Amino acid sequence: MKSVLLLVAVVCSVTGLPALYDNGRIFGGGTAESEQFPYVVSITENDRHFCGGFIYSTRWIVTTASCVVGKTASKLKVVVGQVSAINADPNEQTLAVYTITPVPQYNSTNQFNDIALLKLTADIDFDYVNVDFVAYNELDNNLPTVVMGWGATFQGGLESVNLHYGEVTLNLVTATSPCGPYAVNEEFNLATMICASNDPAASTLAPPPTATLSPLGSPCSYDEGSPLVQVMGDVPTVVGILSKTDGCSENSYGVYTRVSIFYSWLLNTAGPQPIRPTTEAPTTPTTALPGRK
Numbered sequence: 001m002k003s004v005l006l007l008v009a010v011v012c013s014v015t016g017l018p019a020l021y022d023n024g025r026i027f028g029g030g031t032a033e034s035e036q037f038p039y040v041v042s043i044t045e046n047d048r049h050f051c052g053g054f055i056y057s058t059r060w061i062v063t064t065a066s067c068v069v070g071k072t073a074s075k076l077k078v079v080v081g082q083v084s085a086i087n088a089d090p091n092e093q094t095l096a097v098y099t100i101t102p103v104p105q106y107n108s109t110n111q112f113n114d115i116a117l118l119k120l121t122a123d124i125d126f127d128y129v130n131v132d133f134v135a136y137n138e139l140d141n142n143l144p145t146v147v148m149g150w151g152a153t154f155q156g157g158l159e160s161v162n163l164h165y166g167e168v169t170l171n172l173v174t175a176t177s178p179c180g181p182y183a184v185n186e187e188f189n190l191a192t193m194i195c196a197s198n199d200p201a202a203s204t205l206a207p208p209p210t211a212t213l214s215p216l217g218s219p220c221s222y223d224e225g226s227p228l229v230q231v232m233g234d235v236p237t238v239v240g241i242l243s244k245t246d247g248c249s250e251n252s253y254g255v256y257t258r259v260s261i262f263y264s265w266l267l268n269t270a271g272p273q274p275i276r277p278t279t280e281a282p283t284t285p286t287t288a289l290p291g292r293k
């Protein structure tokens with residue numbers, strides 16, 4: 001499998017596909033560096049990538065229910081600290097999955113409440129640089145929003161060798177303005193979903209990106225479960241996870257699960273997120289005696 005992917009990559013670069021395909025996945029977008037998204041994970045089945053997710057804590061991964069419902073935990077693995085799916089990255093760790101827990105309200109017909117937790121059989125070793133957990137919060141309509149994953153770089157393509165990312169535009173969805181093909185109430189739940197597309201025809205929540213942080217991109221197959229991220233006061237923060245897309249072009253629509261809605265379920269199932277260690281030098285307690293705490 002790995003040699004096939006390599007071959008595809010080589011053939012594409014030699015044949016010189018159009019620029020949009022060249023600079024990466026997701027469709028459009030750019031190629032990630034190892035420290036850029038230390039919380040994104042690749043979920044594999046029989047060692048083949050099929051969905052993304054993010055690190056919630058040392059033992060828990062968040063992904064979509066649609067990615068993992070019906071799968072067998074013992075066949076899944078989670079790869080953290082990875083950028084290239086072919087080369088062994090120095091910070092890469094592969095962990096076995098112990099349990100698959102979808103939220104009880106998940107509806108596989110319309111994909112409402114599309115979120116699940118994976119419990120790992122061992123702890124992830126955080127270095128807080130290349131491998132790290134990430135906070136989650138409610139969407140801020142006015143911040144730039146980025147999605148990342150190892151998904152295909154074109155419609156019908158295989159999973160990607162390298163982690164790619166792209167900026168997406170947040171869309172306004174109302175009863176009369178659907179999320180592309182996803183009709184409100186039938187396939188799109190206003191309370192629990194986020195719609196994003198770079199389609200110029202879509203209504204936007206805020207002005208579309210002009211001075212872009214990142215190249216524009218849109219998710220594709222095998223990007224499901226991948227995080228949608230905003231930087232809130234210098235802190236990368238997950239606001240959504242990719243549930244479904246209607247294609248792989250710049251005008252495709254992505255539907256994301258609004259992660260903050262599931263705060264109580266995440267807390268009750270996986271416990272609180274870790275507290276980030278302070279980077280300041282520890283102060284010496286003045287009352288401590290040598291050899292005593």
Ligand SMILES: *[C@@H]1O[C@H](CO)[C@@H](O)[C@H](O)[C@H]1NC(C)=O
Nearest residue numbers: 107108109110111185186187
């Ligand atoms: C799941 O979604 C389908 C389609 O919208 C709906 O008919 C069904 O009632 C839903 N199931 C539950 C348990 O809500």
